[in-house]
Amino acid sequence: MALELRQLRSFMAVATELHFSRAAQRLHVSQSALSQQVRALEDNLGAVLFSRTSRMVELTPAGQALFEAAPRVLFEADRAAERVRKAASGTAGVLVIGAVGTALASIAPRIMRAVWEDAPDLRLEVTQMDTAAQLVALAESRLDVALVREASPHPALRTEPLVSEPLMVALPEDHRLACDERVRPEDLAGEPFVLWPRPLGAEFFDIITGYCREHGFSPRIVAEGTDIETQLGLVASGMGVSLQPAFYANLRMVGVAFRPLTGPAPQISLQVAWRRDDASAAVRRFVTAALAVARTIE
Template sequence: MSVELRQLRAFLTVAAELHFSRAAQRLHVSQSALSQQIRSLENNLGAPLFSRTSRLVELTTAGEALLEAAPRVLFEADRAVQRVRQAAEGTAGVLVIGSVSTALASVAPQIMRSMRGEFPDLRLELTQMDTSAQLVALAEHRLDVALVREASPREALCVEQLVSEPLLTALPADHPLAEQESVRPEDLAEEPFVLWPRALGADFFDVIISYCRDHGFSPRIVAEGNDVETQLGLVASGVGVSLQPPFYSNLRMVGVAFRPLVGSAPRIALQVAWRRDDTSASVRHFVTAARTVAGPRS
């Protein structure tokens, strides 16, 4: 059985008018062409839809059943067409996004708000992941786009800088160095350090190690935390000091004081990353939103 949407629309027009001539005028077709569409529909369904006399057109029982069902069919068909067009335009569907906690504490909420405002039918799925895990997930098509930190370029990925700001020293609030307006890197030489595990972001880890060595010491790492809340909690409890992106000062962790470093501190970049061969419009929209949000800060 093959029923065409144009036949259903023709049926609904005849059912509304109960007059083939007036229905044909509404549809801008000849009466004979309309009658042929209805006969074809009846043949496909195997039942008469109208009872016709020379003076009267009435719906049959089968016609009444189709009158109830046809509007829903046409509505779903029209919605399916709209969804396909929206998906092609990147305004509907699902976009799976990864983000480091640094971005969640800074640019990510604004990017998400911008996307939701412009593309309300596009479902955004946001997952917190470390940079290294996001790069793998992108390559394996488990993420569509990623907000990463200090990631090196990859052959299969586009990595574009959004924001770059200098590292700050995170100190226990009662630490003597917290009484100063800024901290000299040399003053950290004898301090125990709390850092991220290198496996979660090798590029970021190496930036910190290189900075310390450039100032004559290797940091004595006494503890690591898999997330910033753990690391700042360790700092607050006096386990050690840390070097952190300034975005985390927004968390206002009790017991932690952030102080700038004297001199030229390493700048840590937040970046947006996506697959080079991904041509989806939704990814393009996200990258554009990220650039717009980050623009004034870059």
């Protein structure tokens, strides 16, 4: 037995009007075409749905049962069709997003707000992850889109730059250099350093260590933290200093003073990344929103 939605809608029109001519006018079809639809539905169900006389049309018990059940069927069919249309346009469904802490402390909230305003039925699931883990998860389709920092090239992924900010030095608030408006990089020689582990973001790690070497020293790394909160907590405890993107100054970590560096400092780029072969409309919508938000910041 195969029920056609068109047949159900024809049945509901007749059942509501209890008049074939008025039902046909309501549906903008001929009365004969409407009668054919109803007969086809009765044949499919193996039941007579209407009692017809020259003077009146009435629902049979089988027709009454269908009249009670059909609205729910039609509602669910319409809702399913709407969901399909929204998913195809990228305005519904679930989008799984990865983001480095740098992005969450800066541009990510504005991107997500822009997406929500444009597609309120699109559910965003956001997980904080380091860049290296995001690239792997993205390539393995465990993420749909990623907000990464200084990502290494990957053949299966595309990246677009969003915003960049300079490195700053993070100091314990009672450090001797915290009194300076700007810190000379040479003054950090010999200081204990707190950094990210290189496997979590080789490009970023190499930018920091390369910058130090350009100014005559290699950083003496005494501690590493797998997230920014841990690293800044170690700085606040007095364990060492750190070089971090200026984005993190927004966190206003208690016990930590951010100071700009003298001279040109490396710019740390945030990027949006996605799979090259991903044709998802939701991903396109997110990337478009990310680039649009970035343009307002530049």
